Amino acid sequence: MDNIIQVKISLRGTKPLIWRRILVEKTGTFEALHEVIQIAMGWTNSHRHEFTADGVRIGQPLDEFDMDYGEKLIDETTVTLESVLTNGTQRVDYTYDFGDSWEHTLVVEKWLPVDAAIRYPMCTGGKLNCPPEDCGGIPGFYELLRIVNDEGHPERQEMLEWLGGDYDAKAFDLQEVNQQLTVFFHSS
Template structure:
């Protein structure tokens, strides 16, 4: 891998597959960010809470956690042994990211641009995004659609229960980039 690519910043677009209208984020990350750290960044920018297992998928290979707590399948390679630049090296290349194997939140990560690193630039940071992330454990894409339908109809018999479950309010259109970037500054 070239020295130039190591010092580059990647502009990535992360889209939660199956959502209409789409839920997505655009972010800047160092090209040499380990996949384990990318997972932490994705949790923050998407709004997940890191309650579940995850994996990255590239070219038929799987990358995930490999530590004493979890005994993962031998076919899953240690995500901390790979950097983003090891899997994405040209614009328009893609990487899969699955979070929560039960709800199966599948994300498509596209390398949109390779930018030169600038002095003082402090990636990772989110530069744009649309719509709120679905709440944890809401049942995948189908469960999320059902949740939105229930919350849009106060006469629905499950409305009060679901409203309480999401914490009293949920705006599917809300994405607070300022809050996300404050959290990213701590990564």
Template sequence: MRRVFKFRIELEGSNPKIWRELLVPSDITFYRLHHIIQIVMGWENYHLYEFALDSYRIGQRFEDDGFDGPHEIMDAQRIKIGNVLKTNGQKMDYIYDFGDYWQHSLILERIIEDLGLPFPVCCSGELSCPPEDVGGIPGFYDFLKIMSKPRNPEHKELKNWVRSKLVAIDGKYDPQKFHMEKVNWVLLRLDVYIEEWENEGNQQ
């Protein structure tokens, strides 16, 4: 039986907090964890990312220059999360999209011994993820203000814009709703999700 990690992930700067709790096997790579986070949060997975803990920087490497200094980015596909995270309460930063700069805190809440987990599971969460490319936390809350005021001259344009985003369900974006059933259905097909992402030319 494998160990299972219970994580809590929070989007930094969100108020009220946008968060998820999830269970994942401890022997997966950070590359796989990245895809899991994209699914549970609701991101569209077409920007760069990075995990950071103390001196560790783990993400996408595009060149191997043979040097691994203290601040060198290590390949997420080669490092398993259980080789870095060892104790309850450890915290990492997960950064997605260095333009909008979505910073998340990833907390290892619990290590569960001898639990078989055939696929990652999202246990709980609150609030919808911001739409991709909305302009970071400041842009997101500006967007919500405009969307709450139908008479705002930008309201119609933004309402049409958000319809094409992953977070829009049936063409509508509701910041209060988190669709956990949909997330867990995608997690059940995680291998297919990653394969399709790689086939679209997104792999480093």
């Protein structure tokens, strides 16, 4: 029985593409998937988020926000992955931080049997560092990289200080991601 879903997460608008590949249990909720995405990508879970699958919105309901929209937001704690990710739905959109609008595409690559030697969820691959939070979305991120990579730029020092002294756009540590996933999901 195929109870594990292999999902590729791609941060739209990035070139080269910033991506992660994860393995999650089909019985997990979209709330748990959100946590996996936050850890795997390197986000800090500081902003609101929302999933969209076949026009259905899934997220954290807050009545004062949801009155403006025509379609209802379904509570992510009540929706399992297997109830949405069927043979017909192999793609889900995930937006993190409605200000910076980090748009992710989640594609179901395949369904796998459980491997007793693996602790799920798990990240199996990825490329490049996640953009820093609150840097202004995709345009702000590429402007930040341009400034940081230009040693003669007048704002470089100030930008490096804002980043905490350093930012390596190529950094991605698979082992660190999986260690964080294990701590988050398997510590009591």
